[in-house]
Amino acid sequence: MRCGSGHRRRMQMRTECLDCPSKTPATNTESRRWILLRLIKSRLCLSQLKNLQNAPKKTNVKTLLEGLKVGRVVEGCDRFGVNQSEFSIQQGCLMRGIRVYIPPKLRQRVLEELHTGHFGVSRMKSLARSYCWWETVDRDIEDLSRDCCECASVKKNPVSVAPHCWEQATEPFQRIHVDFAGPFLGMYFFVIVDAFSKWPEVKIIRDMTTDTTIDRLREYFVTYGVPSVIVSDRGVQFTSDQFREFVRRNNIMHKMGAPYHPATNGQAERFVQTFKEKLKALKCERKDVQFELYKILMAYRRTVHPVTGKSPSMLVYGRQMKSRLDLLVPVADLKVSSRGEEEPVRCFTVNERVAARDFLGASKWQFGTTG
Ligand SMILES: [Zn+2]
Numbered sequence: 001m002r003c004g005s006g007h008r009r010r011m012q013m014r015t016e017c018l019d020c021p022s023k024t025p026a027t028n029t030e031s032r033r034w035i036l037l038r039l040i041k042s043r044l045c046l047s048q049l050k051n052l053q054n055a056p057k058k059t060n061v062k063t064l065l066e067g068l069k070v071g072r073v074v075e076g077c078d079r080f081g082v083n084q085s086e087f088s089i090q091q092g093c094l095m096r097g098i099r100v101y102i103p104p105k106l107r108q109r110v111l112e113e114l115h116t117g118h119f120g121v122s123r124m125k126s127l128a129r130s131y132c133w134w135e136t137v138d139r140d141i142e143d144l145s146r147d148c149c150e151c152a153s154v155k156k157n158p159v160s161v162a163p164h165c166w167e168q169a170t171e172p173f174q175r176i177h178v179d180f181a182g183p184f185l186g187m188y189f190f191v192i193v194d195a196f197s198k199w200p201e202v203k204i205i206r207d208m209t210t211d212t213t214i215d216r217l218r219e220y221f222v223t224y225g226v227p228s229v230i231v232s233d234r235g236v237q238f239t240s241d242q243f244r245e246f247v248r249r250n251n252i253m254h255k256m257g258a259p260y261h262p263a264t265n266g267q268a269e270r271f272v273q274t275f276k277e278k279l280k281a282l283k284c285e286r287k288d289v290q291f292e293l294y295k296i297l298m299a300y301r302r303t304v305h306p307v308t309g310k311s312p313s314m315l316v317y318g319r320q321m322k323s324r325l326d327l328l329v330p331v332a333d334l335k336v337s338s339r340g341e342e343e344p345v346r347c348f349t350v351n352e353r354v355a356a357r358d359f360l361g362a363s364k365w366q367f368g369t370t371g
Contacts, residue, residue: 117299150281177268197315
């Protein structure tokens with residue numbers, strides 16, 4: 001392929017000329033090593049994708065890219081047997097619909113990114129459907145999930161849970177379900193799940209007393225508002241007079257599950273179970289737990305929930321939260337507004353008569369001329 005415009009060419013000089021057959025093998029090897037090093041050290045980003053898609057290897061993709069550029073329909077085998085109209089080039093990247101094509105070298109790295117938080121096949125596939133595509137993406141996801149030791153070590157037979165139907169919540173943070181998890185590495189976790197959006201919140205706590213519970217709930221209310229209903233089990237934190245008084249003062253209806261029947265609080269229960277499995281799968285050290293927790297929450301909040309068919313982020317904010325995966329998809333360059341930042345709000349010429357607001361003196365305005 002031909003190198004792009006002058007500006008782009010300068011930016012990608014070190015990598016883009018991989019395509020040029022005139023380059024010596026030594027330079028090629030060096031450039032490739034440089035790409036891989038950058039890839040390992042940094043995030044996946046657009047320029048890396050672009051360069052690897054254009055790599056000199058005789059792949060279908062190169063023929064397809066050429067075909068798309070000149071508007072020629074290529075052989076079926078050179079477009080993965082997919083209708084060519086589904087493909088396009090955006091900022092030098094091959095796209096299938098909204099998904100960016102991932103070249104073989106980057107697939108493992110992308111799979112790992114999709115598997116952040118060790119969520120299962122269906123969640124990974126639904127994430128992939130929003131961002132990336134390659135001919136064997138579904139199979140690779142299934143293989144990765146099946147072969148992941150961490151996932152396998154905590155896999156359980158599904159537990160049958162007696163269904164308990166709560167009335168449908170109609171908006172986010174109207175009804176929340178709370179529960180505790182732990183101890184894990186000497187830490188406890190306070191888990192809150194919103195019934196409407198399934199938005200999870202997990203706070204690391206030092207103990208499970210009523211004081212701590214109320215503190216964490218106050219923190220939650222500041223961010224998401226006071227709910228109408230809190231659902232919990234019959235733990236001592238929730239049956240204490242202090243907690244009863246707390247919910248009364250906040251005008252919250254407190255519902256407790258049936259005794260010895262924790263499944264009533266299914267929403268939180270299920271998330272706690274998922275969360276415990278993730279923690280076990282992590283095998284991380286105590287100092288890394290908070291960081292790993294952030295990753296789990298981020299992945300969960302962004303992933304389509306099987307019950308709602310939407311991600312918690314979508315239901316709470318009406319948009320998908322950005323993550324590293326978003327770096328894969330090319331976006332239009334941000335345009336600088338017609339009114340540049342340098343432009344002053346008001347312009348004066350020399351010797352122009354002006355009035356200045358005086359905030360200290362007796363008279364409101366001071367008059368003069370510009371010098
Ligand atoms: Zn896993």
